[in-house]
Amino acid sequence: MLKIRNTSLKVGEYIQKMLKSPANVVFVGCVKKYSKGREVSYVEVDLNPSMRRKLEEKLREVGDVYLEIRVGVLKPGEPLSIVIGWGETREEAFRRCRDALESMKHHVKLTEYYT
Secondary structure (H helix, E strand, O other), X not given: OEXXXXXXXXXXXXXXXXXXXXXXXXXXXEOOOEEOOEXXXXXXXXXXXXXXXXXXXXXXXXOOEEEEEEOEEEOOOOEEEXXXXXXXOHHHHHHHHHHHHHHHHHHOEEEEEEO
């Protein structure tokens, strides 16, 4: 499942989603303060309709995973994504979370601006 929003992510809303299976992994990704040895002023996050469809397709392949991404302009320290992976084992839950993150990296445009 994929959700895109342009407002703040609220981590507490996702606790119920964790109760689906015996093994659950939650990852909250925030904008880095430093990247490539430079201080980040802000980032712009965009996901066009074509890339969104591709990402949704990849997430269906991953399996039981929930991904929420915030688009727009974000400052360092602000939550950028929430990923929840679940399964029968922790290895399965971690793999789903990791695979969803890798898919996001390849389908979401993130542009860093430095100070």
